[in-house]
Amino acid sequence: MEHLQALQDIADANGGTRAIGTPGYEASAAYIESVLASAGYETERQPFVANTQTIDQGTYVFEVTGADVPDGVPMEFTPGTPSGAIVDVAAVAPATATGCDATEWGGVDATGLVAVVSRGVCPFSAKSLAAAEAGAVAVVIYDNDPAAESLNGTLGGPTPGTVPSIGVTLAEGQALVAALDDVTFTITIDEETTSVDTFNVLAQSPGVDETGGVVMIGAHLDSVPEGPGINDNGSGSAAILETAVQLAASGTPQHPVRFAWWGAEEVGLVGSTYYTSSLTDEEIAEISAYLNFDMVGSPNYVIATYDADESTFPADDVEVPEGSAELEAIFTDWFDSVGQPHIDTPFDGRSDYQGFIDAGIPSSGLFTGAEDIKTAEEAALFGGTAGAAYDPNYHQPGDTIENVSVEAIGINAAAIAHAVDVLAIVPDPAPAPVVPVPSPSDPGSASGAQPALAATGSDPAPAVLAGGALVLGGLVLALALGRRRTTARP
Structure with a gap:
């Protein structure tokens, strides 16, 4: 929430927006870089040109x-x-x-x-x-x-x-x-199209053993011009930023974790697509998994995982890479272990996972809903208001820090940290102790139930198996070996 407040302050000081090509985007990136530098990361800006369009x-x-x-x-x-x-x-x-x-x-x-x-x-x-x-x-x-x-x-x-x-x-x-x-x-x-020089922000942790590949965690940093974008997607940006901070405090993971804050998502997934299209075949093969977090604090939220196993939403327009279903299971097993309801959301090409799917990289992630309407069944699972949008402030000036769900952010922050535990820290597969984990639905857990990432100290933290969730110790290597290529998205 401190990171979200910083992004809100940046928007307030820069015309109410953090869109690409604005001082608000530059200041947002500078904030991310300063926090990462304090945690010990070296950051990189990847420049590219994006086009923007205005319809009269x-x-x-x-x-x-x-x-x-x-x-x-x-x-x-x-x-x-x-x-x-x-x-x-x-x-x-x-x-x-x-x-x-x-x-x-x-x-x-x-x-x-x-x-x-x-x-x-x-x-x-x-x-x-x-x-x-x-x-x-x-x-x-x-x-x-x-x-x-x-x-x-x-x-x-x-x-x-x-x-x-x-x-x-x-x-x-x-x-x-x-x-x-x-x-x-x-x-x-009547339209006007212009070109904007912008960039992605990247940072990578060290890793002891890279044979299992690099784990990538991403969220887009830009807002729409119309608002500050605190849920979309300050929430995902802040969640992975704090994950990076806590990972650094936990010591050196077994596999390196590459964090990405994408630019120009709001004008067509440009930053993430530029990144994946610039990778060589060897660099693609190094990435064992990509996890995407776009809107994880919607005020009328659902807790949704991308439906990589196609159990609810057949992926008619994409070929989901092998290994993606195992990534989805990391989240669903975690939610099941702590008694958190969850549903599926389709791979519909609307966020930054798409370039990774097109490159054949196993992908998953979390989402709490945008402009679509919450059903009565979803309200029974998650609370909130049936018949109202998951985020009534989507792409509007009202997407402010006052209009995010602290509870949803806490639930998702815990799940993100757990996924990094499983994929990057890779604990000994022997049974680990079960420790109490606060219920994600408890408002007191707004900062997230604490999985194995340590808040302080220099040693890698042990994995926590909450409620019997399985640690997939060999998953990273299996994902790297089991990948298949896909074609461009329809």
């Missing part, structure tokens, strides 16, 4: 006649529309609904029309390019998830050859397809 909401128009589609969301890095070019324009659909390439368009002539295509199989940018090649003047992409209340997509960056691209829900897309011959669109998008 005052002139934005998305009107549909012939179907009940009240609105749409411009995709990040969509081109703008020429003045008056898309007015009462008819619709067209490809031969194959996903419309990824000329083959899926099947010779359909979209000249001068608005394409209506489904999410899935390929990136949004490929759909926009394919629609443009078929002659379309714009593309409306509808979701393939019936539970999603909006489709906030990205083209990944400015992409020559794309057309204005807008996301709608599955139900809205189905309404468009059902009335395709009667639908017309009027669309106006």
Whole structure:
């Protein structure tokens, strides 16, 4: 919470934001670096260039006649529309609904029309390019998830050859397809795209034995321009910062731990993607696991682990690397051992794990929810308010330190420390003593139930097996040996 207060103070002193390219982001990074330096780490800034886009909401128009589609969301890095070019324009659909390439368009002539295509199989940018090649003047992409209340997509960056691209829900897309011959669109998008010089912050602990690989822990540091981003993602940044401090106080781990604070996540996962794309095959092979922490203090929280074993959410759009399910089990076993309810959340490409998955690196992490709505079943498990957003201040000025859950941060901080214990400290596999662990649901445990990472002292702390949770002593080496490569995310 002290780290979160520091980030709040930084935002307050810098126009209420910590977005890339602002003094607030620079000051946030400097704070992270100063804390790490005091703990004995050497830090590195990895520079890169990110693009940002502003859509003029005052002139934005998305009107549909012939179907009940009240609105749409411009995709990040969509081109703008020429003045008056898309007015009462008819619709067209490809031969194959996903419309990824000329083959899926099947010779359909979209000249001068608005394409209506489904999410899935390929990136949004490929759909926009394919629609443009078929002659379309714009593309409306509808979701393939019936539970999603909006489709906030990205083209990944400015992409020559794309057309204005807008996301709608599955139900809205189905309404468009059902009335395709009667639908017309009027669309106006005024946008401004700029380039920003920014950076990631990296730091690595020493390690005695690197044969099991480097364990990576990451969280994005930037906020959106509209607010201070204390939950999104000051919470994850602060949690891994304190984990780094406590790890340093615990002595030298068996395997090195590399901490990363990503820049430009809010404009398309740019920093983490830049990092993974810059790795050689040898450097990729050195990373045995990646754990991602993005929003771990939502005020109307759930406790969710990324569903690497696909027990709840089949990963239709990604191939989850081998070893990821074992990483997920570290968290779920820990929660089970301390009596903490938990649920799954999908690998949906919305955070910085994506570049690691694409590189074939086993990945997992924790999440407490963003703009989606808490169900009655979730409220029964975690408390809070059913029918309200997990974080009603998501991407808003109200994402402040007053609007985070200290309880959720404590629960997740304990789980993060436990995961580092299992993956990096790698204790002797002989039975370890069971010691009492405070319930994560106890408000008094806001700083987190204390697993094996020591608060003071120079010796590596022994692992704590709370409630019979299993320490996977050989997991790191198994993950390094069992990895498979994946293709780029659709």
